[in-house]
Amino acid sequence: MSGEVKTDGLPLNPLRTAAGPEPELLCIFGTGDLGRSLGQRLLQTGYRVVYGSRRPHSCGPVPQGAQVLSHAAAAQSAKLVFICVHREHYDFLEALAPQLKGKVLVDVSNNLKKNLYPEANAEYLQRLIPGAFVVKAFNTLSAWALQNGPSDANRQVFLCGDSAEAKQQVSDVATRLSFSVVDRGSLSAARELEDFPLQLFPEWRLPLWIATGLTASFFFYAVIVDIVYSYVTYKKDTSFRIMVSLANKVFPIVSLIMLSLCYLPGVLASFFQLYRGTKYRRFPDWLDRWMLCRKQLGLLALGFASLHVLYTLLIPIRYFVPLFTLCHYQIRENKTVDFETSTAWYTDSYYSMGILGFGLYVILGISSLPSVSNALSWREFNFIQSKLGYLTLFFCTFHTYLFGWNRFLRSSTYKFWVPPPYMLCLVVPTVVLLLKLLLLLPCVDRTVTRIRQGWERNEPEDESNKALLT
Amino acid sequence: MSGEVKTDGLPLNPLRTAAGPEPELLCIFGTGDLGRSLGQRLLQTGYRVVYGSRRPHSCGPVPQGAQVLSHAAAAQSAKLVFICVHREHYDFLEALAPQLKGKVLVDVSNNLKKNLYPEANAEYLQRLIPGAFVVKAFNTLSAWALQNGPSDANRQVFLCGDSAEAKQQVSDVATRLSFSVVDRGSLSAARELEDFPLQLFPEWRLPLWIATGLTASFFFYAVIVDIVYSYVTYKKDTSFRIMVSLANKVFPIVSLIMLSLCYLPGVLASFFQLYRGTKYRRFPDWLDRWMLCRKQLGLLALGFASLHVLYTLLIPIRYFVPLFTLCHYQIRENKTVDFETSTAWYTDSYYSMGILGFGLYVILGISSLPSVSNALSWREFNFIQSKLGYLTLFFCTFHTYLFGWNRFLRSSTYKFWVPPPYMLCLVVPTVVLLLKLLLLLPCVDRTVTRIRQGWERNEPEDESNKALLT
Amino acid sequence: MSGEVKTDGLPLNPLRTAAGPEPELLCIFGTGDLGRSLGQRLLQTGYRVVYGSRRPHSCGPVPQGAQVLSHAAAAQSAKLVFICVHREHYDFLEALAPQLKGKVLVDVSNNLKKNLYPEANAEYLQRLIPGAFVVKAFNTLSAWALQNGPSDANRQVFLCGDSAEAKQQVSDVATRLSFSVVDRGSLSAARELEDFPLQLFPEWRLPLWIATGLTASFFFYAVIVDIVYSYVTYKKDTSFRIMVSLANKVFPIVSLIMLSLCYLPGVLASFFQLYRGTKYRRFPDWLDRWMLCRKQLGLLALGFASLHVLYTLLIPIRYFVPLFTLCHYQIRENKTVDFETSTAWYTDSYYSMGILGFGLYVILGISSLPSVSNALSWREFNFIQSKLGYLTLFFCTFHTYLFGWNRFLRSSTYKFWVPPPYMLCLVVPTVVLLLKLLLLLPCVDRTVTRIRQGWERNEPEDESNKALLT
Structure with missing residues (x-):
């Protein structure tokens, strides 16, 4: 996670005021590299983005146009929450279980090595917050592709999860970001998806x-x-x-x-x-x-x-x-x-x-x-x-x-x-x-x-x- | 179909007792090569499998962990039935129409030659049991791929059928078995799918x-x-x-x-x-x-x-x-x-x-x-x-x-x-x-x-x- | 649009009287080249086709088996309407808004140059008839492929639209015509799809x-x-x-x-x-x-x-x-x-x-x-x-x-x-x-x-x- 101090959260200021209905609001937990890259891209594509942060008034810099709130407030404002946090810090999410109930949680995390933990990050997340719909997705993309769009080995978003509707919602976001979506089945496939970016032939x-x-x-x-x-x-x-x-x-x-x-x-x-x-x-x-x-x-x-x-x-x-x-x-x-x-x-x-x-x-x-x-x-x-x-x-x-x-x-x-x-x-x-x-x-x-x-x-x-x- | 005699059906004994809900139960009609390969793979993936057999107590060997019941009992226990039986023996299914009503029937059959029958096997099956939802699928895979998972020319499961929900269910199973799914439309495409594995350039x-x-x-x-x-x-x-x-x-x-x-x-x-x-x-x-x-x-x-x-x-x-x-x-x-x-x-x-x-x-x-x-x-x-x-x-x-x-x-x-x-x-x-x-x-x-x-x-x-x- | 005169619309005469229910009826607006190619192919695949025309009794020739009605009557008879009309003539559709309400409109149009209009054709169509569900599709195919089926660079139908059900319906038609479908997200992707066939490396x-x-x-x-x-x-x-x-x-x-x-x-x-x-x-x-x-x-x-x-x-x-x-x-x-x-x-x-x-x-x-x-x-x-x-x-x-x-x-x-x-x-x-x-x-x-x-x-x-x- 970024260690710099930033004085204030930016006001809610959607980039594109497209004709018609207000663009959809997505929530991102974590203002590290991945969270910022993803947020920037979502904003460019026309979504509104709200970041959840432990210290909403002193978190690292976030892309212009995004709002920063406390985790609880951010979670409540959106239906879809990207968890751009390292697995070691997942514990704090347990306390947010009431706010995250019924939400779609997108686990984008990767580990540094294979078999570091007994269960996949996404399965661990699902166990922490049983009331949410966890979808594993986007983790096979590089931060560069998340920020700049699909290219060569970064064209496909693999996703898996137990709820078909949750997967559909994540799939919609991925398609809107110009990626093609490959459904890998239920959440038990998460381990496979988490190992994928680590493999080298x-x-x-x-x-x-x-x-x-x-x-x-x-x-x-x-x-x-x-x-x-x-x-x-x-x-x-x-x-x-x-x-x-x-x-x-x-x-x-x-x-x-x-x-x-x-x-x-x-x-x-x-x-x-x-x-x-x-x-x-x-x-x-x-x-x-x-x-x-x-x-x-x-x-x-x-x-x-x-x-x-x-x-x-x-x-x-x-x-x-x-x-x-x-x-x-x-x-x-x-x-x-x-x-x-x-x-x-x-x-x-x-x-x-x-x-x-x-x-x-x-x-x-x-x-x-x-x-x-x-x-x-x-x-x-x-x-x-x-x-x-x-x-x-x-x-x-x-x-x-x-x-x-x-x-x-x-x-x-x-x-x-x-x-x-x-x-x-x-x-x-x-x-x-x-x-x-x-x-x-x-x-x-x-x-x-x-x-x-x-x-x-x-x-x-x-x-x-x-x-x-x- | 295998001609050997096996003394008793194995007790219902799901392989993986994963934490949480009991794994889904799938039914397979036919204990021949295809049925056994498929059942083995389904068991390994975490499903429970029940075989339907004419002689549940004297059918050929089935993979360890699978149960063998009479056709009627097996059909009633599961929502999804794989028909791993040759087309010539489809007639017996007509009598099971009440038990198969509302079930998803997956027709995996192939013929030995093209144009052997006036209508596709899957269409014939649908005609026999109008109350069921027939989906043609898995027939383009080799028995080896069914048993060992996707490889080279066996990565895609083509399916077709008239019911979108039925197709979704079969699609879920195929995805869980690590195959990618290609929807070929309504059941009228079954003929095409049945001709596919027979073609040689x-x-x-x-x-x-x-x-x-x-x-x-x-x-x-x-x-x-x-x-x-x-x-x-x-x-x-x-x-x-x-x-x-x-x-x-x-x-x-x-x-x-x-x-x-x-x-x-x-x-x-x-x-x-x-x-x-x-x-x-x-x-x-x-x-x-x-x-x-x-x-x-x-x-x-x-x-x-x-x-x-x-x-x-x-x-x-x-x-x-x-x-x-x-x-x-x-x-x-x-x-x-x-x-x-x-x-x-x-x-x-x-x-x-x-x-x-x-x-x-x-x-x-x-x-x-x-x-x-x-x-x-x-x-x-x-x-x-x-x-x-x-x-x-x-x-x-x-x-x-x-x-x-x-x-x-x-x-x-x-x-x-x-x-x-x-x-x-x-x-x-x-x-x-x-x-x-x-x-x-x-x-x-x-x-x-x-x-x-x-x-x-x-x-x-x-x-x-x-x-x-x- | 074709300028020839044809004396009378053909009687409603579905090509394939397949056993069972009457085949689905699709509507095509426009009897130009694209409309005729598409209609011919739809008829061959087993759909019934009705053309909407300004002059139903004196429009150009339509494929045998298709019916020609006035725009309003044709629109009302089908749930899905293909708009095979050049964008310049879209205005007349505004008057048909009541008949087109709730219908799925498939915009297949292309422009001769990029950036000819401020908004994509499909978005313009959606603005004209807000009550309809506009889906952009089929525009990346050549007329030859529309008439003869998929080949080489014409295997995929890209589609986008704001309604998931509408997209599903169009997707079904495309699959039945043997194309594979690639969902490109919401209607805002229409511009991209319209630019695609114009691009030359x-x-x-x-x-x-x-x-x-x-x-x-x-x-x-x-x-x-x-x-x-x-x-x-x-x-x-x-x-x-x-x-x-x-x-x-x-x-x-x-x-x-x-x-x-x-x-x-x-x-x-x-x-x-x-x-x-x-x-x-x-x-x-x-x-x-x-x-x-x-x-x-x-x-x-x-x-x-x-x-x-x-x-x-x-x-x-x-x-x-x-x-x-x-x-x-x-x-x-x-x-x-x-x-x-x-x-x-x-x-x-x-x-x-x-x-x-x-x-x-x-x-x-x-x-x-x-x-x-x-x-x-x-x-x-x-x-x-x-x-x-x-x-x-x-x-x-x-x-x-x-x-x-x-x-x-x-x-x-x-x-x-x-x-x-x-x-x-x-x-x-x-x-x-x-x-x-x-x-x-x-x-x-x-x-x-x-x-x-x-x-x-x-x-x-x-x-x-x-x-x-x-």
Whole structure:
């Protein structure tokens, strides 16, 4: 709350004397930053505003045109009261219960951390003043948006509350302030709304850690078998390769692994269901968590794939590349000007697979945009993410196999006697594709489908009760 | 419906004994997969659930915490009844009409095929029990989403019904389950909602067929005049060109044709209106259908254009290309090291047109995203799709003409005495651009504008009645 | 309004004699284009329609199935009246006030220009007939969408009005016509809705002018120091460079400047707040306007950056490039086949910075899509646009510095004694980054944070009243 002293409350002086009836009067408890921002905006929109303050004659400055009264007087003058006070100071409201009875109380408070209190602020407020209609709203907006109107991530006012009429009144105010309103149901959703502004990509954390871990490990591995090896063996400093060449080795590897990690949990879940013979038993927690971040895994994989495409297309521009290819082919030229058709087939297939795989990848990404996936029926979304997704995984894996081609037979491939990074990265996608193939066998597929439709295998002992989620 | 036998219904045992009033009781008819998934989720959200069953003491397993009663008893205990029963078994509900009178019945059923029945399931249900308030809802969600909450394509609950209060009650339940609700109007929209989960990209079918047909034909054509010709004439095996070179010939061709097919129906429609002198007569069915898939045609064209860009940028990486260009220029070098400025102008213009055309193409694509087009006013959307669209078509056509340049004069261009594929593909866009130019002539434009504003040419006989759509 | 004569009104003949109750009757005033399109669609959806006309027996043609009556008779027959009449002819409605009392009047009118009248059409209508419930709706749709149903930019019906029930009735009709409804609040929002269909990217104007101005100036500058210089000094015609090489010089320059212009106002605003010691004083108008078009500035910058990427990747395909690099390296080859590792490090870092910067750029762009930014919490959006945004700016600026490398020491860089364009373009981003660095100093940062949380510096004289916005 603002600590400054202001000598007197301003006289009641509505800004806009619109033709016709007097504009509606709204009450705000609290003259802190939030209360002032909100009040200013309400006044600009044509409402009259009265502030409730402990010291109505010595509170901080309030926007011009607003009146300052004691809490009790302010509450009685309006039907709708915004509570712009920190939760720690809610106690004083209990004494005002008689004046607040039947009023709509808008709880706009946020906490500094999650799970600081056992119950949501709005539920606590409702418990303090059972006679009022508490609506949680506006808390997901920044103070800037409250003062300046909707923009980008501040277009929607989420609200929840137990009284439909109270919600309607708050909804009217929000609409008048040009926000769009999203009703989140009863007051029990308040906790969710209070956690919303605190979150910082919670569902991206795990995928980002996985991506960072994979990138770091494979980068380290590639530095060893590439740069260190070349320095140790030939005394050649190829450290400059770190910036582009190594990056372009590591990015596709991480992308492919993450794409397959995106499809692995689905396959595992099917095997769990097959083994248990029911779909009504909960998956282990780690699998549940993994299932829920598949979208983020896939989008990160797409990001790495895009970087791989850009790095690859850049190759011929780099200053030394023409020199190298030149030398290469001048030597070759002395032997023969012809090139082998089979090698041309192989490299061109390799590139084509990569491009087509990337094209499908991008389609998967586009269909993940909220507005696009909202416009799809569930069957359509499933078709894209499952059918096209496995096709993408197949194309990308095949692309990597073609990259390896017949090198795995040559000993020069195994520097320091370890396989090159791209070989390691083929393990996970290959396993995923083989498991998926197994699931597509008619006999297995039939059982999985039946389980998904609710069928349960008869266990010898009657475990059906245990088997149900609670 | 599940066929297993379960020995006894569980006692009424609400999961969450939240402080305050007893949670609301909801009734579910049917203990099949859908009923169980839904019940489980409702219980987790804090509702009490009672199942209605024909054999309350021997029905399949139900989620722990739910009660099982006879249909009649279950119906009477709750105000809201979910009908999780297949339509074929609706008949038994007729006998329950007295118990269901005044209740809200939520029809969540789907059919296996479209047009299986003369009327929508929900309308049939309403006819069976005229005294109840039928609301169609939840049928567009997967059983997985019903059990686990909203995700991607399963965020919205579409509902329709004739009673506003009934819809509000169902809407409350859906919001509490964290779904967002989309009201689709009266019960007559039920058919539409029931068809929704069955659809698999209906509006993409025709464009996909066109794209496949065009790709196949031009691929075949290109194989003949390129690979077969080279084999027949020079006995050279250039089959490896199929993977990249031919693909990169066919993709831009298909893209350009589809982009022009996107603008052709609009032009044709104008000529129809000009000829008929009114906008109030329906277009032929084929034109209507064509108009409705323009967006999909355009997006597919964008996809092909993107592949063309990737394939083109890849050219210099392919292993034999440096060799070829090298030979090419070494020969040229002996003659002269200079290059002609005019050729440089021509190739650079050719590339610039391509890039700018592709840039505009991408803008068209982005403005087709649902959330973007929703944010645009109709005038803005029209500006992008029409003005920028024709500019894109012009750039891309010009790009192709520049590709041809003066080759059409050389006989070597006409292998097997037929024109190369890119010449064929120029026909449609050229025609579209010429027709559009014709429409932009002031005298024609004025008439079209007047017709679009509702003006009708006076026909000799009074055809005005006939002319109106019905 | 249509001027044709039609001999008689059609008999009342509802199109669909659906089972059950007679379909609802809606009234339309005005038989012009809009009235006819709307009526046709209403009839197709199953409503009955009656037109109100001055000359019921000689008005223009109306859709088959609709009835034509006098205004008074038509108004009395229905509860909901669509006013499809131009605002200039609203006067005649005043005489119908008794018949229109208690009716819902839907104002669908638009004006040809903004600010043509002192008050919104709908507010004027409400003033003419105070006893009716005016709802502004459907005016943002094209006549085509009214006749053919929702598509792309015509999916949403925005409505506003002072009566909730009246809005509900109009909302029902809109939903039945398959549109989704967006409630924009009270009738005072009508002006906004009437301006909406007239707008053509108002917030893009300034950024587009800036982009055009910058592009033109730098293009001109580059032509002088590149092509004219080369012609004057070496008598060489390098004009062909305009199409690709110059474009690829100018695009990244404009992109970088516009990206930094995107972050400059935020930095300036902080300094304003620091200087004034309060956040409650309004910024100067130019700064406000600038702040509001940051998103558009950024998206245009992204567009230019994308063109830069495409142009750059294209370089090795252009026909003369292999020739040039060849000559270049053949000369170099005679001296030494080796290349300097330091140069390789430098070019590769240069490319890597560019790619990573572009990758972040694209992420910024994607998070600006309405559906994506709606799904983000304010904290998340802020993280992306601010933290990642400055990182992008840093990467791109660093990329440009690396491009310059040590050339700024060579006199050959300064053709005509002026710096090359890319040096000029580094000024703005460098300033922005330095200012931001200044703001990140702990002592400065602390003060800014306190001001943003509502703290105000105590001025010697009591200016707190003046300081408040009104």
